[in-house]
Amino acid sequence: MPRTTPPRPLDVEAEFPELAAHRGLSTRLHPRPGDPGPTESSVGGPLLWPADEPWPVCRTPHRRDRGRRIEDVHEERRVLARAWLRTTGTGPSDEERETVTALRRRHRVPGLDDTTPLPLLPLAQLFARDVPGLGAPEGSDLLQVLWCPFDAHAGHGPGLRLVWRRAADVGALLTEPPRPPVVGSADYVPEPCVLDPEPVVEHQYQELLGAELCERIEEWEEAAEEAAEDDDEADDEADCVTYHHDLSLAPGWKVGGFASWSVTGPADLVCSCGAPTRLLLTVAGSEWDRGSLSWVPVEDRERIDTYDANVPTRVVVGRGGSLNVFVCTADPTHEHRVSLQ
Ligand SMILES: [Zn+2]
Ligand SMILES: [Zn+2]
Structure with a gap:
């Protein structure tokens, strides 16, 4: 819409x-929850990523072996949204509260030291055809943005990576990109959103x-x-x-x-x-x-x-x-x- x-x-x-x-x-x-595909502009959607190109990783030294599981973050949001959108307006039941507590648990991943290459999370992808003013460099028409979901980078935020590419150059797609086993902060896990770009003054x-x-x-x-x-x-x-x-x-x-x-x-x-x-x-x-x-x-x-x-x-x-x-x-x-x- x-x-x-x-x-x-x-x-x-x-x-x-x-x-x-x-x-x-x-x-x-104007991101809104949806089910974007790899050929669409999105926040938190799948990237148009070539099967034969290495997935970007974070090599900045920091702890990466403790945090929340990505699927738990999404599930917690679903449980809470269901609870708050119920017409009774009473919020989560005792059972839902217990579920949320369990989903918020932090997990330790054995075998990850502070410099083990950590797959980045897709944050957004923007096609120049959809987004006036993107200013893609010569020869490219797609911006892909990824980040490392830990507060351990310059400015203490998530480590951001920008990738410019030409969509037509992407052949076979990487269908199951690697994911970090846990995230330092749930705040860096985007929900899949479709976009409806609109130029404004x-x-x-x-x-x-x-x-x-x-x-x-x-x-x-x-x-x-x-x-x-x-x-x-x-x-x-x-x-x-x-x-x-x-x-x-x-x-x-x-x-x-x-x-x-x-x-x-x-x-x-x-x-x-x-x-x-x-x-x-x-x-x-x-x-x-x-x-x-x-x-x-x-x-x-x-x-x-x-x-x-x-x-x-x-x-x-x-x-x-x-x-x-x-x-x-x-x-x-x-x-x-x-x-x-
Ligand atoms: Zn410069
Ligand atoms: Zn990192």
Whole structure:
């Protein structure tokens, strides 16, 4: 089902024409639970991977012999979703709670030392035909993203690997890729999701607009808030549109557009070759929250409060924020950079 972002609550460029210079396009991916195949764009789906090409592994030294089994993670989510979606609204029964406790058990895998090559987990694959703005390097039309599901890599997050390839070059498919026997964190196990990419207009993160414009936007927001307070009829904060929440960055998984820097503050990520980087992919903990409801697609508005409807991939990064992946503007195959927000 296509997903449609509602028009922004107001035309911010009419209010601040200079924002036109800070406008960009991003493609919201709109992952939703499904059964994607290897020739489709997906999050958590099977990759179009050649049978004769080695599967990527993590060789970074870290413990990898203790964690949760992937099938237990999926099963726990199924049990809890069934329980919370029951019409009684009472949540899990005693029996279901016991099942969940057992499924959350961590297991030790004998024979894995800290450098045993560990198969990576598929996170996403994006075909250029589906995702405007992917910016695939010359000769390739498919991005595959994998990661190591342990908090033991640069920035203490999961170790991310990007693979660019030409889909037409893939002959026989690897049908049963190796998997890590256990994962350090269930948050890094995606549920299979199909995508409905949708290009949307974004505006640059507020702090990067320059002090003068940033200040005028803040004053304008304060004035709107005061006006709403004076208006007894107004539905308290519900009517207060803010630049940060409603007019700048789209929430959820996306390709391109602008990054949020709400945790660390803006950083200038430069490639090791000296060229600037661009935001390639945002891996997001949720598709919407209370602050970003104006971005909820028209097709999902009835499900806003449905159990876990806003976390279709079940991936959680950082403290529920986003993992932003940047690539070199001169050559996207140069080593990527990440920022956890
Ligand atoms: Zn690793
Ligand atoms: Zn570079």
